[in-house]
Amino acid sequence: xxxxxxxxxxxxxxxxxxxxxxxxxxxxxxxxxxxxxxxxxxxxxxxxxxxxxxxxxxxxxxxxxxxxxxxxxxxxxxxxxxxxxxxxxxxxxxxxxxxxxxxxxxxxxxxxxxxxxxxxxxxxxxxxxxxxxxxxxxxxxxxxxxxxxxxxxxxxxxxxxxxxxxxxxxxxxxxxxxxxxxxxxxxxxxxxxxxxxxxxxxxxxxxxxxxxxxxxxxxxxxxxxxxxxxxxxxxxxxxxxxxxxxxxxxxxxxxxxxxxxxxxxxxxxxxxxxxxxxxxxxxxxxxxxxxxxxxxxxxxxxxxxxxxxxxxxxxxxxxxxxxxxxxxxxxxxxxxxxxxxxxxxxxxxxxxxxxxxxxxxxxxxxxxxxxxxxxxxxxxxxxxxxxxx
Ligand code: AMP
Numbered sequence: 001x002x003x004x005x006x007x008x009x010x011x012x013x014x015x016x017x018x019x020x021x022x023x024x025x026x027x028x029x030x031x032x033x034x035x036x037x038x039x040x041x042x043x044x045x046x047x048x049x050x051x052x053x054x055x056x057x058x059x060x061x062x063x064x065x066x067x068x069x070x071x072x073x074x075x076x077x078x079x080x081x082x083x084x085x086x087x088x089x090x091x092x093x094x095x096x097x098x099x100x101x102x103x104x105x106x107x108x109x110x111x112x113x114x115x116x117x118x119x120x121x122x123x124x125x126x127x128x129x130x131x132x133x134x135x136x137x138x139x140x141x142x143x144x145x146x147x148x149x150x151x152x153x154x155x156x157x158x159x160x161x162x163x164x165x166x167x168x169x170x171x172x173x174x175x176x177x178x179x180x181x182x183x184x185x186x187x188x189x190x191x192x193x194x195x196x197x198x199x200x201x202x203x204x205x206x207x208x209x210x211x212x213x214x215x216x217x218x219x220x221x222x223x224x225x226x227x228x229x230x231x232x233x234x235x236x237x238x239x240x241x242x243x244x245x246x247x248x249x250x251x252x253x254x255x256x257x258x259x260x261x262x263x264x265x266x267x268x269x270x271x272x273x274x275x276x277x278x279x280x281x282x283x284x285x286x287x288x289x290x291x292x293x294x295x296x297x298x299x300x301x302x303x304x305x306x307x308x309x310x311x312x313x314x315x316x317x318x319x320x321x322x323x324x325x326x327x328x329x330x331x332x333x334x335x336x337x338x339x340x341x342x343x344x345x346x347x348x349x350x351x352x353x354x355x356x357x358x359x360x361x362x363x364x365x366x367x368x369x370x371x372x373x374x375x376x377x378x379x380x381x382x383x384x385x386x387x388x389x
Contacts, residue, residue, distance in 0.1 A: 003176070003386040004167040006045060006142050011052035013108055017138035018045060018169060019155050019382075021145035021366070022060035022078040022113075030072030036081050038147075041366055043085060045144045045169035046111070055106030057137055058082075059096060059114040059155055060145065067121025079113045086111065096120065097133040105137075123154045131158030144169025146176075147367035149382030156382040166386045171366065176383065178363035179374045182342040183212055186308035191339075193299070193330060195220030196313030196347065199243050203250070204376035209310065210254045217259050217299045219291045219315035219326060224282075226251060226260055235266065235282040259299070263292030265316065265323060272320040290316030291326035300333040309334050312344035312375065314351050324354065331355035344371040 009016075020042040025034045033039075042058075049056050063073040079092040088111065093101045096114035106112045117123040122130030131154040135141070141163040143149065148156050149172070160166045168176065182190070190213040194202060199222045210216055218226060221238035228234045229247035251258055266286035267276040278292045291299070303309060311334060315326035328351065334341050335357035343352055343361055346368040352358050365371035373380060 002389040003383065004165060004389055005173050006048060006167045006169050008389070009140055009142075009165060009167055011049055011054035011140070014054050014139040015057060015105060015137070016049050016054040016140050016142055017057045017059065017134070017159075017163075018042075018049065018142045019145045019148070020046075020058050020060050020169075021147045022058070022075055023062050023147070024078060026063075026072075026077065030074065031077060033077050033081050036085070038366070039078060039081055039085060041171050042144055042169070045142065045171060046086065048170060049142070050109055050111070053108045055108050056111045057106060057114060058111065059117055059134070061118040061123065061148070061155075062116045063118070065116060065118050067118065067124070069119040073116055073118075075113055075116050082111070082113065097130065102137065117153075117155050124151075126152050126154050126158040128158060130154045132162050135159040135162030138163065140164065141166040142169045143167075143382055143386065144171045145382070146172050146365070146370055148370070149367065149380040150370040150373040150378075152381035157385050160385040168383070168386055172383075174363070175365060175367065175371075178340075178342050179365065179371060182308055182310050182340065183209075183375065183377075186212065187340065188308070189214040189306050190308040190310070191215045191217065191302055191306040193217045193219070193303075193309065193311040193334075194313055195222065195315045195327070197221045197238065199225045199240055199247060202313070202372070203246065204378070205312065205372055206250055207253070208377035209375060210250075210257055213310065214257065215259060215302050215306075216254060216257050217302060219261060219295070219299075219330075220313050221288070222313070223261050223291075224288055226258075230260075233281050233284070234288065235284050235286045237282060237288040259302070261291045261295040262298065263294040264288040265290035265292055265325070267323075270317060270320070273322075276323070289320075289323040296326055296329045299330060303330065303333040303337050303339075306337055306339045309337065309339045309341040310344075310375065311341065311348050312372065314347050318347070318351050318354070324351070327351045328355040331357050335360035344368065344375065
């Protein structure tokens with residue numbers, strides 16, 4: 001069911017609690033932000049709420065402080081960066097609950113950033129009393145933290161029962177729109193490209209996507225588990241020996257939809273610039289590090305014919321050039337296909353950026369774990385609790 005959007009709310013003179021994802025990378029010591037991408041991603045929602053005349057309370061987790069205050073994981077640097085980006089003051093709260101925070105109610109047009117939610121163990125425990133205290137700070141609730149929507153924590157799920165209206169922020173709405181479009185009513189042919197290290201991390205994604213897409217292109221180390229399951233030689237490649245039966249079952253269920261590499265780049269060790277060659281059958285003393293040129297050509301052909309593409313995970317050890325060739329070639333093919341393309345967060349995003357084609361991808365998800373759960377067909381707790389339209 002469609003969920004309420006921040007655009008459906010009357011925000012004039014209201015206090016809106018926006019759960020944002022300011023879980024930014026910090027340099028050692030916790031004073032300096034090394035990438036403000038996540039803060040920038042939340043700006044449209046924050047600006048919208050301010051323009052509508054709301055007082056804005058922002059809340060996020062940062063790192064893993066394990067339920068105790070830790071100055072190295074304070075959100076203070078995020079407040080300073082947000083001030084620069086918004087061009088207006090951002091009041092930093094000393095905590096996320098308690099009398100001092102309650103006294104900081106923002107007037108219309110003002111912004112308050114609460115201190116790290118995970119300084120309290122009750123956040124991850126989804127504690128009802130803690131949830132009630134967070135909810136008491138505001139009139140309406142907005143979740144814009146897609147990257148945390150697969151967690152049922154106090155700020156992403158628990159507090160919603162204590163507010164009158166709970167809506168998706170603009171970033172959250174965009175994530176749900178594109179991931180929903182690709183998985184619910186994809187224009188056909190629909191193609192999924194799945195790579196990365198382990199089959200075990202993506203069993204549910206493979207099982208769910210094979211029901212949706214017309215072709216499933218497999219690459220990365222996970223391909224070798226499938227290939228060993230078929231009796232093909234895999235040498236010293238990364239294989240999950242306890243998942244061979246599962247791989248056989250997945251292949252049987254997929255019918256002819258699941259495609260595996262037909263040639264491989266192999267090396268004797270996993271090192272940048274290591275000697276390597278292209279083979280059809282992997283020798284005993286070598287390990288597979290990338291898909292080969294014939295596979296790139298075959299997969300690119302399928303990608304060129306696609307109208308919808310879902311991608312998660314690299315085709316090889318792309319962090320160590322030249323073993324990034326397969327991943328980069330497919331990134332280009334996706335960009336040139338003209339298809340609606342949705343890329344899952346993390347490594348796939350890095351690969352798209354290193355191929356220089358990020359601007360030609362329809363949607364790059366901001367949530368790694370959350371996008372995997374979405375692609376697995378699971379309902380995200382942080383989305384389920386939002387008010388239905
Ligand atoms: P994932 O997080 O499951 O998407 O996996 C990403 C990781 O898989 C990256 O760090 C890649 O280096 C790794 N990977 C991809 N292909 C291979 C391979 N052939 N051998 C070892 N690791 C690989």
